[in-house]
Amino acid sequence: QSVLTQPPSASGTPGQRVTISCSGSSSNIGSNTVNWYQQLPGTAPKLLIFNNNQRPSGVPDRFFGSKSGTSASLAISGLQSEDEADYYCAAWDDSLNGHVIFGGGTKLTVL
């Protein structure tokens, strides 16, 4: 069972804005930064957001990350068919000498 909680699924129509949540605790999201990964079918994950809200070079500004307290969110605006993928949040957890934890993943369907 993942320590970071994400909804298993989300959906939207092209052009819409969708939000994916990620809930944690004081030992992970509450104390550390959050990252988001996009995994297209059959491919390796891709870093989408790091340090809560920073986008690596090449990631469109349609993707927006935010964090408040022990929760984080990924918002995708102007939804496109190619956004259909699995999305994972991740953060360090300070327990047990520190380790990275992932959320269970959210499958985004573009209707």
Next chain:
Amino acid sequence: QVQLQESGPGLVKPSETLSLTCTVSGGSMSNHYWSWIRQPPGKGLEWIGYIYYSGNTKYSPSLKSRITISVDTSKNQFSLKLNSVTAADTAVYYCARGIPAAFKPYYYYGMDVWGQGTTVTVSS
């Protein structure tokens, strides 16, 4: 542009040791964190651990007793050994690079470069 490539046996027998190597090309290993992540069939991502280029390591608490991650900067490679494997260790194994972070010692930001992944099946 840095690229990562995993290599190793695709089939490992139960109770034996899984050994994988990740080769780093197009850049130096210095000042970065080098991680292993796995994904069982149809499931989510699981962080295994990392090694800093200088040799410091952090491991997943649930796997710590069975894993060793090592680095050979002269060959631009880092490796994973997971012993006493069972069917539950069947997964796609990825290597990845962590972005050095300033907010805590030996923590990193996200993993910005990933290998394509290699499938390892544990079966007799």
